[in-house]
Amino acid sequence: MVTAQGIGRRDVHRTGKPVTGSRIALIAGFGGLLIIIALSGLDGLRVLRKVRQEDDLIRRQFLLRNHLLNDIRSELYLSGTWVRDYLLDPDPSRAATFGASLENVHREMDVALASYERLVEPRESKEYGELRAQLMHYWNLLGPVLEWSAAERQRRGYAFLRDEVFARRTAMLEIAGRIGDINEEQLNAGNQRVVDLLDSFQTRLLLTLTLVLGLGLLMAAFTMRRILHLEDHAQARYLEVVEARSQLTSLSARLVETQETERRALARELHDEVGQSLSAALIELRNLSNALAGFFEEGARARVESVRGLVEGTLKVVRNMSLLLRPSMLDDLGLIPALRWQAREVSRRTGMDVLVEADPESDSIPDEYKTCIYRVVQEALHNCERHSGAAAIRIEVQRTGDELILRIADNGHGFDVSRSHGLGLLGMEERAAHLGGALRVRSNSKDGTTLEVELPFREVTA
Amino acid sequence: MREIRLVLADDHNVMRRGLRLLLESQPGFLVVGEAADGRQAVEQALALKPDVVVLDIAMPNMSGTEAAQRIREALPATAIVILSMHSDESYVLRALKAGAKAYLLKDSAEGDLVDAIRAVSEGKAFFSPEISRVMAEDYVREMRTRGAQDSYELLTAREREILHLITEGKPNKEIATLLGLSLYTVETHRRNLQEKLKLHSVAELILYSVRKGLVSSR
Numbered sequence: 143m144v145t146a147q148g149i150g151r152r153d154v155h156r157t158g159k160p161v162t163g164s165r166i167a168l169i170a171g172f173g174g175l176l177i178i179i180a181l182s183g184l185d186g187l188r189v190l191r192k193v194r195q196e197d198d199l200i201r202r203q204f205l206l207r208n209h210l211l212n213d214i215r216s217e218l219y220l221s222g223t224w225v226r227d228y229l230l231d232p233d234p235s236r237a238a239t240f241g242a243s244l245e246n247v248h249r250e251m252d253v254a255l256a257s258y259e260r261l262v263e264p265r266e267s268k269e270y271g272e273l274r275a276q277l278m279h280y281w282n283l284l285g286p287v288l289e290w291s292a293a294e295r296q297r298r299g300y301a302f303l304r305d306e307v308f309a310r311r312t313a314m315l316e317i318a319g320r321i322g323d324i325n326e327e328q329l330n331a332g333n334q335r336v337v338d339l340l341d342s343f344q345t346r347l348l349l350t351l352t353l354v355l356g357l358g359l360l361m362a363a364f365t366m367r368r369i370l371h372l373e374d375h376a377q378a379r380y381l382e383v384v385e386a387r388s389q390l391t392s393l394s395a396r397l398v399e400t401q402e403t404e405r406r407a408l409a410r411e412l413h414d415e416v417g418q419s420l421s422a423a424l425i426e427l428r429n430l431s432n433a434l435a436g437f438f439e440e441g442a443r444a445r446v447e448s449v450r451g452l453v454e455g456t457l458k459v460v461r462n463m464s465l466l467l468r469p470s471m472l473d474d475l476g477l478i479p480a481l482r483w484q485a486r487e488v489s490r491r492t493g494m495d496v497l498v499e500a501d502p503e504s505d506s507i508p509d510e511y512k513t514c515i516y517r518v519v520q521e522a523l524h525n526c527e528r529h530s531g532a533a534a535i536r537i538e539v540q541r542t543g544d545e546l547i548l549r550i551a552d553n554g555h556g557f558d559v560s561r562s563h564g565l566g567l568l569g570m571e572e573r574a575a576h577l578g579g580a581l582r583v584r585s586n587s588k589d590g591t592t593l594e595v596e597l598p599f600r601e602v603t604a
Numbered sequence: 605m606r607e608i609r610l611v612l613a614d615d616h617n618v619m620r621r622g623l624r625l626l627l628e629s630q631p632g633f634l635v636v637g638e639a640a641d642g643r644q645a646v647e648q649a650l651a652l653k654p655d656v657v658v659l660d661i662a663m664p665n666m667s668g669t670e671a672a673q674r675i676r677e678a679l680p681a682t683a684i685v686i687l688s689m690h691s692d693e694s695y696v697l698r699a700l701k702a703g704a705k706a707y708l709l710k711d712s713a714e715g716d717l718v719d720a721i722r723a724v725s726e727g728k729a730f731f732s733p734e735i736s737r738v739m740a741e742d743y744v745r746e747m748r749t750r751g752a753q754d755s756y757e758l759l760t761a762r763e764r765e766i767l768h769l770i771t772e773g774k775p776n777k778e779i780a781t782l783l784g785l786s787l788y789t790v791e792t793h794r795r796n797l798q799e800k801l802k803l804h805s806v807a808e809l810i811l812y813s814v815r816k817g818l819v820s821s822r
Contacts, residue, residue, distance in 0.1 A: 414662065417689055418616045421710040425622030428714035432629050457711050461689060471694055479694035486692075486742050495749035534749070 164368050171361040175354060182350040189343040193336050200332030203261065207325050210258045215318050217251040218277075222311050225284060229299035234292050241288050248281055266324040273317040280310050395576040402468070402513055409467040412460050420457040424450060469516075476505040477512040481519055481537060488523050494532060496523070500539040507546060511597060514577055515539065515548050518570045522550045522593050525566055530554025532590060548595040556585040570595070608725050611637040611652060613645035613671065614660040614687070619710075623658070623717070630718050642666025649675045654682060656721050660710075661688040661699065669702040676703030683724035687713055693739050693811065696731070700807035705773065706730035727773040729810055736814055743815035755801050756816055763797040766790060770806065771813040 221244060228240035255274060262270050283306055290298070427450045434442050464470070472480040478500045485496035505512075519537060526532050532554030540547045570593070571581045579597035610627060612635055614620040620638055627633045637652045639645035643665045649657050657675055661668035672684045685706040686699040696707050705724040708716055709732040716732055723730040731739075747754055759767065762783075769779045780790045803809050 413689060417710075418619060421689075421713070422616055422618035422622050424711070425619060425626055425714045429622055429625045429629070432626070454711060461711075470690065471692060475694050475698065479692070483692045483694060486745075489745055489749070490738075490741070495745070497749050 164364075168361075168365065168368075171357070171364065175357050175361060178350060178354055178357070182347065182354075185346065185350075186343065189339065193339055196332070196339065197336050200329060200336070204325060204329040204332070207258065207261050207328075208322065210254050210261070211318055211322055211325065213254045214251060214258070214273075215315060217247050217254065218311055218314055218318070221247045221251070221284075222307055225287070225307050226303055229287070229295050229303055232292065232296065237292070237295070244284070244288070248284075251277070263324075263328055265328070266321055269317055269321050269324060273314060273321065276310065276314050276317065280314065283310070391572075391575070394572055398573060398576065405467040406473070409464040409470065412464040412467070413470060416460050417457060417464065420453055420460065423453050424457070427453065472512060472516055477507070477515060478502070478505050478539070480512075480516055481539070484516075484520060484523065485535075485537065488527065488535075492527050494526070495534040496537065497535070498537045498539075500537075501541050504539045504541040504546060507541070507599075511546060511577060511599075514573045514579075514597065515546070515595070517573060518548060518581075518593075518595055519550060521566050521570055525564075526550075526552045526554065526591075529557065530591060544599045546597040546599070548597075549592065550594075551590065551592040553590040556587045556589070556591050559583050559585050607632055607634045608656060608721060609652070609654040610635045610721070611639065611645065611648050611654045611657045613639035613642070613648070613658065613663065613668070615640050615663045616660070619660075623713070626714060626717065627721070633718075633721070642668060642671040645671045646674045646678075649682060650678055653679060655725050656683045656685060658685045658687060658717070658721070659704075661686050661690070661695065669698055669704075672699065672702040672704050683727075685717070685720050685724055685730075687717075691732075691735055691738055693735075693742065693815070696735060696739070696814070697807060697811050700810050701805065707735060708732050709734060729771060729773060729814075731814055736817065739811075739815045740817040758800045759797055763793050763800070766793050767797055767809065767813065768818060770794065771810050771818060 224240050224244040224247060228237050228244060231237045231240065255277065258270070259274075287302065427446055431443055431446045431450070434446065469480050469483060471483055478498070481498050481500065485498045488494060489496045523535065526535055530552045532552035535550065535552045538547075538549040538551075540549075567581075567583065574581045574595050574597065577597050579595055582594045582596075583591065584594075585591040610633060612620055612623055612627075614623065617640070620640070624635050624638065627635055636654055637648040639648045640663075642659075642663045645657065645659060645663070645668075646666070657672075659668040659671055663671070666674075668686055668688075672686065675682055675684060683706075684702075684704045685708060686704040687708050687710050688695055688699070689710050691709055699707050705727075706720040706729060708720055708730075712732055712734065716730075720730040756764075765783065766779055769782065774782070776790050776794065777787060779785075780787045783790070785793075798804060798809070801809070801812060803812055
């Protein structure tokens with residue numbers, strides 16, 4: 143007992159541990175998997191936003207710089223035009239207007255240059271410095287020219303224009319073109335940066351994907367193994383239960399069989415041996431009484447009569463016991479006479495109307511079927527008598543092809559089938575099940591209770 | 605008075621001896637043979653041709669009812685009394701069908717056997733009073749259960765008379781003489797009453813009479 147308990151507890155422990163272990167593993171595995179997927183998703187979102195920002199910035203700066211550069215260029219051209227017009231116009235007042243316009247352009251260029259200076263990238267600082275120096279030199283060169291008289295302009299104007307202004311302008315435009323190229327390069331480099339960013343993101347994504355896939359595969363394999371293991375376990379348990387149940391069924395069937403055999407033997411013994419002896423005793427007592435008649439007083443005969451009364455009572459008890467155990471007519475006359483006898487007995491005892499309707503051919507069935515039906519009817523009548531409050535009971539036995547149907551209907555007040563599981567019903571069910579049949583019970587307070595037993599024949603041996 | 609010659613058959617020695625003692629103490633009874641099983645009973649009966657054979661219903665080798673049938677076939681003049689432990693009408697009908705004239709419960713045989721033997725030797729049927737009573741009660745109850753009309757009410761006075769005489773074991777010819785009718789008329793009445801009662805053998809008619817309480821036990 144103690145060892146059995148010990149083993150039982152250890153067993154529970156053994157099966158309990160891996161279950162919690164695998165539970166933790168499953169939670170950790172699937173949780174980790176989900177966290178990795180979520181992190182990778184967040185990373186993706188972050189990278190996308192950064193790419194968009196970067197791209198935007200690069201494009202805006204490029205456009206701004208390009209715009210400023212173009213301003214500087216166009217102002218350079220414009221300054222050239224104003225210088226030419228100033229130098230070549232003989233009218234002093236118009237020249238003055240051109241000069242003022244030139245000053246204006248100078249101011250605007252300074253503003254553009256100052257704006258550009260804030261945006262200068264390290265890579266173009268050399269070129270920018272060169273451009274600024276040239277421009278400063280250019281404006282410095284133009285400064286004294288504005289002071290020139292009309293005669294001076296006429297005399298030196300053209301040469302100055304050709305040698306200084308146009309030559310310098312070409313050189314400066316060339317520098318500006320170089321800066322524009324660098325600017326474009328910058329744009330390309332920015333694009334390259336974005337591509338690099340996306341590339342690194344792709345690599346990371348690929349890594350994450352591989353990780354998730356690998357981990358998922360691992361989890362799947364683990365879960366699968368666990369489930370298969372549990373399934374095997376459950377299957378084994380199920381088989382155990384099925385085996386136990388079939389053993390129980392066969393045991394109970396054997397029990398019923400044994401009980402029936404013993405009852406039959408006991409009933410026979412009581413009926414044939416004890417009953418016969420008591421009957422013989424009665425006859426002998428009658429003979430004794432007759433023999434005493436002539437020789438003794440009435441007192442002696444009265445004693446004999448009282449003994450006869452005792453023996454008669456005992457004989458009745460023995461007969462009833464024998465019939466209750468197993469009515470001899472079941473073996474002598476068959477099922478239907480036995481059922482009719484039982485119906486009459488119950489009717490006589492209780493006052494209920496008990497009607498038996500049976501096909502004559504339903505008597506040509508194997509012994510075990512007869513016994514089963516007889517016992518079910520006996521139990522059912524017993525239940526009716528005790529619980530149903532019925533006034534009438536109808537027992538039907540039908541044989542249809544390869545099936546025997548027993549129906550017992552009463553007009554009592556019924557019972558709740560789903561809640562009442564008396565041993566009587568269970569016993570009937572078991573008897574029916576033993577022969578491959580089934581018991582159905584319908585009951586309600588209006589129509590009473592109907593018991594139905596269906597017994598299939600596998601082979602008709604009768 | 606002519607002596608009644610008897611054969612006793614019971615597998616129980618004490619029972620048989622007791623019965624013999626009982627019967628031989630009565631004037632006019634002579635036990636000419638005894639048998640301990642069914643087969644022996646048939647042999648004894650065929651050899652001795654007794655007036656009455658008393659048969660226990662349950663015997664080894666051959667049951668009382670089967671022995672009764674054999675004896676009945678070979679010796680129509682021999683009356684048969686069945687001793688039984690069973691009071692149920694299924695057994696009674698079986699015994700009647702086998703040709704028994706009387707059916708006695710062993711429990712009360714010591715009291716009724718002498719009367720029964722006297723009755724059957726005169727051609728009458730005899731049943732233990734308890735059997736008559738139980739069967740009559742069952743009949744009334746069954747009629748009520750089935751809600752059926754009592755078929756006895758359907759019979760004419762003449763048919764009832766003839767039913768009584770059949771139950772007493774009288775053949776048609778004797779009935780005709782007793783009632784002053786032609787044999788043909790008796791046969792017609794008999795057919796009609798059997799049709800009305802839906803009973804088709806003498807045994808069933810007798811059983812019916814017992815259930816109706818038409819057969820007196822004494």
